[in-house]
Amino acid sequence: MKTPEAGDAIAAAPRRGPLHGLVVLDITRVVAGPYCSMILADLGARVIKIEHPDDPDYVRGFPPFVGEGDDRFSAFFAQYNRHKEGITLNLKHEAGRELLKQLVARADVLVENFRPGTMERFGVGYDTLRAVNPKLVYAAISGFGQTGPNALRPGFDNSGQATGGLWSMNGYPDRTPVRVGTIIGDVSATLFAAIGVLAAVREAERTGQGQMVDVSQQDAVLALTENAVVKYTVDGEIAGPLGNDHPFVRPYGQFPCRDGHVFFGGYNDKLWALSCRKFGTPDLVSDPEIDTMAKRFDPEVYARRVKPVVENWFRERSKAELEAMAGDDIPLCAVKNIREVVEDPHIAAREMIVDVDYPQGRIGMFGTPIKLSRTQAQASGRAPNVGQHNAEVYADLLGIDAESLQRLKSSGVV
Structure with a gap:
């Protein structure tokens, strides 16, 4: 049995890569x-x-x-x-x-x-x-x-x-x-x-x-845990379950559609205006109660005015239709099961x-x-x-x- 000396060369495996030799x-x-x-x-x-x-x-x-x-x-x-x-x-x-x-x-x-x-x-x-x-x-x-x-x-x-x-x-x-x-x-x-x-x-x-x-x-x-620590150390608030909602960003979460659910994140002013126009409610862009991000973030205003609008946009449309409408402009995507993920052409293109x-x-x-x-x-x-x-x-x-x-x-x- 040979005892190696520290620093002796090691025969590396034939594969290559940035860590070759490690x-x-x-x-x-x-x-x-x-x-x-x-x-x-x-x-x-x-x-x-x-x-x-x-x-x-x-x-x-x-x-x-x-x-x-x-x-x-x-x-x-x-x-x-x-x-x-x-x-x-x-x-x-x-x-x-x-x-x-x-x-x-x-x-x-x-x-x-x-x-x-x-x-x-x-x-x-x-x-x-x-x-x-x-x-x-x-x-x-x-x-x-x-x-x-x-x-x-x-x-x-x-x-x-x-x-x-x-x-x-x-x-x-x-x-x-x-x-x-x-x-x-x-x-x-x-x-x-x-x-x-x-x-x-x-x-x-x-x-x-x-x-x-x-x-x-x-x-x-x-x-x-994202903002949970600073929310507690600054405001004394203990984070709890929020379901599919974000702690403060709205609208930003899961919404039902005809054949499942989608994620929609059109919360800032630019994305909200674009979404309103794409989904046929352009008048909401200038609605004084929900025309700014800060107003839409308010939990009461969101629940009463914003959430029903978004749900109405999506309710009668399929995941595929909604993704096609959103295109490369709006952060909207289907909530996919693992079969849909494995068979996703984009996942295939990424060799995942x-x-x-x-x-x-x-x-x-x-x-x-x-x-x-x-x-x-x-x-x-x-x-x-x-x-x-x-x-x-x-x-x-x-x-x-x-x-x-x-x-x-x-x-x-x-």
Whole structure:
């Protein structure tokens, strides 16, 4: 078994991109973590997903699946782990911890999403790994962060939505609050972590010093609450559920039409005047009760005068008719279900649905929203099987031959 020296060259994966040459060790599971490293992989980084040989990422068991029986593959897992190389490593084994240190000596970034203190209990916490590789960027994604009185609490997506304030603001005023209908606690933490990693990598390239990127789901969700914080600190008002309404901008929300609902946001004076003319009520432009944005923002005036007008504009028209009438002039669009989104020609033109072929079948998944003009991100790629790239990665990065790898496997290290 060859022990690499810090700074040895690393053989990069053949894909290209703006992060080509960046090596990322991914010790994460579920979404907050895997999605972060996948963003880096889409942008060209070489991402090595490290899983316990007997306890891999349990999202591999999440539906939907392609294939049947023992051969089935999770499309949910595939959507958050494309482009990655998969290896196994047992951090509870002393030899496994030593292998991780050797991998860290060859890497630029490590991403983990354990509860704070877990990596330290394994003996491979940030301080230990920083001593191995001072340039290491170590991203830790958790429910409540690495510091503070609640740091050791377990956290899930719903924990972030609940404690970051978003859950209390979502839903309708006359009902109990409703969680946001997607894992926004996980996803927001992922996005902030990816930004933090890129900033820290830039700093490491400039100074030779890495650092920890500490992102919590609670913090990330709190940062999504728009004007709720300043509304409280300035006016003492506690934000609550508003349904489909905006806290103060009107008209700006969801309105019913003949075959569903549309979003309409013609609230400023220019857009309001244009809308009045397009929908056949030009006299309202100069109506003294609603002729300015400030007047239309007034809740009582809006409910009595403005909302009925807008609802009347849309009631007998279809989503397609309304979008055609609005054209490129008015912010109006259909509220689409996921089938309509996946089949949207504009989504296709933006390459936001990519088809990836697996031996078990084809999976259509979302692409990358990051569009670069010169070094394009790549969104179409497979996720690995458990330990699929053990031989290649351990040979490439650490010089471990097949015989030595087999001994490590037999002893439960990989």
